[in-house]
Amino acid sequence: MPKITYVEHNGTEHEVEVPIGTSIMQGAVNHLVPGIEGDCGGLCACGTCHVYIPGEWVSKCGEPDELEQGMLEFAFDVDDSSRLSCQIKVSDDMEGLRIRMPPRQY
Amino acid sequence: MPLAEVTASSMLSGFPEPMLVIEPGGTLVFVNAAAESLLEIESSASGRNISDFLPEKERSRLNPLAWLQRWAETPDAPEMDFVHLNCQTEKGIELPVRVRVGRIRERGKTLYVVMLQDISLDQARQQQTRDAHLLAARILAISADAIISADQSLKITYANPSAERLFGYxxxxxxxxxxxxxxxxxxxxxxxxxxxxxGNESSPARLMGDRSEVVGLSRSGEEIPLEASITKTTLEQQIVFSAQLRDLRSRKAAEQDLARSLASFQMVFDHAIQAMALIDPQGVVQQMNAAARQLMPHDFNPIGKEFATLPFWSADPEATSESLSKAMAECLEGESYRVSATIEFPDGREQLLDFSLTPVRIADTTFAVVAEARDLMAPGD
Structure with missing residues (x-):
């Protein structure tokens, strides 16, 4: 299971092993990582699992599709590295991934 | 608000939920009374643009008209349940609202009917629920006791990390x-x-201590003695059973160690040739071995009596008692103490004995004193 580090907006880090095939959002929710809500359960419908993916990881995490881009409009403090973490499936080449979180999800 | 141009608005004007009718370009053609009240509109809003009721930051990040169109096309889209917009009242107050959109044709023109729902209270309640849930989840996650829930068919629906560890999953x-x-x-x-x-009882819980031990089985086949509290909760008309389980293995091992160590002590103490007594910090005899009892009258039970005033001190019992009390006091401070005293045997014979008092201490507290008696006249001593 790849180890993923979730970095809260205040800098608090949570290193979590997330099973391959589950989403980054689910990994956070299952391990009670604060700052990622996932209200809609992963339907790409709520924009409350917003995270920032560092540039060097973009190729492994992929780009947001049109639906996700639309939902990102409703997220808070969006920038070019913004993604909805429910739309990123964990794969074995994500070992060591560090994602950052916005100050809030609403 | 003039109704003549848009007949649809007559249906909406008395509607209790805030409703707006908007042209595709965002111009408001109708605002019902509930929406006027929500958006704190005092004069006419007709002819103004929907963007006027969005805060600056919402205007800059999303195109409300594009979303109105999309939602009107897919009224059952999943995001309708989750997405909210912040609107801004005429007085500049921001309010989170949920939005429903319908599309109508009126005299050849397309219009959007927008229903707003103030969700600020819902959000506060949701936040409270989320906080309470997070708190409970954290407590469960760090609990040293195993916690397991099962549904009515006795299938496990929740197990905290301690439970997984305990049973090896x-x-x-x-x-x-x-x-x-x-x-x-x-x-x-x-x-x-x-x-x-x-499940059929009225009692909602059975607690540890009120229940006998239970035995669990780990994945590796090890039997684990457990103490259990169980409770039941009815959620959505289904009973959920929850148990808090405490691993008794280390306690059992400690109890066994203690029993062994006590048995060894008792054996050494009882069979020692030297007369020995164990005295508590108040100076009361707790135990006396067989060798010491031989110094006592046969029918006398020294347990529970004050050591310094036992009836075998002879010569000057009061002076002996006083010096023994002093010795005990010293001993309680942590010092070993030696004192000589003459005792009188049941048969009237007297003997000078050398007593050593040794404190038994744990963490700077004396919880007992061991008194040993040696016969000063005995050969070789």
Missing amino acids: SDGELLGVELENLLPSRFRDGHRGQITKF
């Missing part, structure tokens, strides 16, 4: 497992009966 593996798999087979039938009985 990894993350999430216990979910859906039959509760019986965590019990040695000889207990399974009885357990099922007990749970059914508990």
Whole structure:
């Protein structure tokens, strides 16, 4: 299971092993990582699992599709590295991934 | 608000939910009374643009008209349940609202009917629920005791990390497992009966201490003595059983060690040739070995009596008692103490004995004193 580090907006880090095939959002929710809500359960419908993916990881995490881009409009403090973490499936080449979180999800 | 141009608005004007009718370009053609009240509109809003009621930051990040169009096309889209917009009232107050959009044709023109729902209260309530849930989840996650929930069919629906560790399962593996798999087979039938009985009882819980021990079975086949509290909760008309389980293995091992160590002590103490007594910090005799009892009158039981005033001190009992009390006081401070005293045997013979008083201490506290007597006249001593 790849180890993923979730970095809260205040800098608090949570290193979590997330099973391959589950989403980054689910990994956070299952391990009670604060700052990622996932209200809609992963339907790409709520924009409350917003995270920032560092540039060097973009190729492994992929780009947001049109639906996700639309939902990102409703997220808070969006920038070019913004993604909805429910739309990123964990794969074995994500070992060591560090994602950052916005100050809030609403 | 003039109604003549848009007949649809007559249906909406009395509607209790805030409703707006908007042209595709965002111009408001109708605002009902509930929406006027929500958006704190005092004069006419007709002809103004929907963007006027969005805060600056919402205007800059999303195109409300594009979304209105999309939602009107897919009224059942999943995001309709989750997405909210912040609107801004005429007085500049921001309000989170949920939005529903319908599309109508009126005299050849397309219009959007927008229903707003103030969700600020819902959000506060949701936040409270989320906080309470987070708190409970954190407590469960760090609990040293194993916590397991099962549904009415006795399939596991929740197991905290301690439960997974205790029974030897990894993350999430216990979910859906039959509760019986965590019990040695000889207990399974009885357990099922007990749970059914508990489910029908009025009592909501049975607590540790009120219940006898239970035995669990780890994945590796090890039987684990457990102490259990169980409770039931009815959620959506289904009973959920929850148990808090405490691993008794280390306590049992400690009890066994203690029993062994006590038995060894007792053996050494009882069979020592030297007369010995164990005295508590108040100076009262707790134990006396066989060699010491021989110094006493046969029918006298020294247990529970004050050591310094035992009836065998002869010569000057008061002076002896005083010096022994002083010795005890010193000893309680942590010093070993030696004192000579003459005792009188039951047959009237007297003998000078050398007493050593040794404190028994744990963490700077004396909890007992061992008194040993040696015969100063005995050969070779």
